[in-house]
Amino acid sequence: MDVIVLGLMFLSSTIWLGLLFFRGQFWQTDQQLEVTETQLQSLPVVCVVVPARNEADLISTSLRSLLLQDYPGSFNVFLVDDRSTDGTANFAEGVARAVGKPQQLHIISGASLPPGWSGKLWAVEQGINSASKFAPDYFLLTDADIEHDPGNLRRLVAKAVQEDLDLVSVMVRLRCESFWEKLLIPAFVFFFQKLYPFRWVNNPNNRTAAAAGGSILIAREALERIGGIQVIRQALIDDCALAQAVKQIGRQSNSSFSRGHIWLGLSTLTHSLRPYDSLAMIWDMVARTAYTQLNYSPLLLLGTLVGMILIYLVAPVSVILGAFWGNWAMSGDKTHYVYAFTGLLGWLLMALAYYPTIRFYKCSFWLAFSLPAIAFLYTLMTLDSALRHWQGRGGAWKGRVYPSPDNL
Structure with missing residues (x-):
């Protein structure tokens, strides 16, 4: 029994060493858009597409930030009102008039949702179709709950042009103000980076592909190359599906083929307005798509x-086991020291990996040591996501429930 327990402890610590050194340095926060040089030799035409369904509370701030972008080139905003019942379109019109740019805002009344489409992607499809008359070089696909820094569009375009990228995406800074947000939101970003190491995503020779749906700049040619939004029309995790399609299709040039070039990073200035003030709200956000993932x-x-238990829970359990065993152990039995030391090593490695994300979100240093408890909650959310799917309640969002693609 001791051999099995010790084996699990050493395996957990070894896994963390592997993650730290051989997983694309996912735990670093150095892939950031704001370090981009923003000098532009050309000014591509950009059309911004914003799908919005019942976003009256947030659309005023979000849309204002888009219309007041300092991008010197031509850009227009296409807001697709996805059959809202709260006056979203009226608020949007008011904002455009208030900032003196009604000519740059185009409001599209969304058509009814056809079979085989997710609501968001159907709205995006309609926005792209309407925007195509401007023959844009790029589309900026963004959510209605994002407040963009005035220079966000300029930086995205500069990144795409200077590095010849087909797709540029940033994971905007998520709101991190309430207790539950501080406890769980940085971990959400950490787990996403572990699943999709940004350095791997940004390496055209690596198959890993991902994007963050809050802010995606995609070249029109790249979108046409993959067959348009319709190729991912059923995807619930649509951002990563789009990035995968772009990177996988690649591009042909002078008889040579290369993967599509994409980039994903963090933003320190553009941020999400969506509040997650309670455990229930964060739980629903994760459970909606965890089983889809x-x-x-x-x-x-x-x-x-099994992996979450081994990676995140074995270490703290080992420390606790070693501490209690020390009180009960017979004189001369030093096994509990081995348990405690091995578990503490794994826990410290875990905290070391998590700390850069905690620092990025300006949270308390001690939260880095809470990752095991956080991981336990996320494990329960993932299990609940599967239960919801089996009960026919998976993928619920904005009053719609989406079945798995196999059932469409």
Whole structure:
């Protein structure tokens, strides 16, 4: 029994060493858009597409930030009102008039949702179709709950042009103000980076592809090359599906083929307005798509649950076990020291990996040591995501419930 327990402890610590040194340095926060040089030799035409469904509370701030971008080139904003019932379109019109740019805002009344489409992607499709008359060089796909820094569009375009990228995306700074946000939101970003190491995403020779749906700049040619938004029309995790399509299709040039060039990073200035003030709100946000991320596979779910326990929970349990065993151990028995030391090593490695994200979100240093408890909550959310899917409640968002692609 001691051999098995010790083996699990050493395996957990070894996994963390592997993650720290061989997982694309995912734990670093150095991939940031704001370090981009923004000098532009050309000024591509950009059309911004904003799908909005019942966003009256946030659309005024979000849309104002878009219309007041300091981008010196031509850009227009296409807001697709996805059958809202709260006056979203009226608020949007008021904002455009207030900032003196009604000519740059185009409001599209969304058509009814056809079979086989997610609501957001159908709205994006309609926005792109309407914007195509401007023959844009790039589309900026963004959510209605994002407040953009005035220079965000300029930086995105500069990044794309200077590095010849087909897609540029930033994970905007998520709101981190309430207790539950500080406890769980930085970990959400940390887990996303562990799943999709940004350095791997940004390496055209690596197959890993991902994007963050809050802010995606995509070249029109790249979108046409993959067959348009319709190729991912059923995707619930649409941002990563789009990035995967762009990187996988690649591009042909002078008889040579290369992967599509994409870039994903963090933003320190552009941020999400969406509040997650309670555990229930964050729980629903994660449970909505966690099982989708696992391709609705019971085997992957089982592997994930076992992996989360091994990676995040073995270390703190070892420390506790070693401490209590020390009180009960017979004189001369030093096994509890090995348990405590091995578990503490794994826990410290875990905290070391998590600390840059904690610092990025300006949270308390001690939260870095809370990752095991946070991971336990996320494990329960993932399990609940599977249960919701099996009960026919998976993918619920904005009054719609989306079945898995196999059931469409």
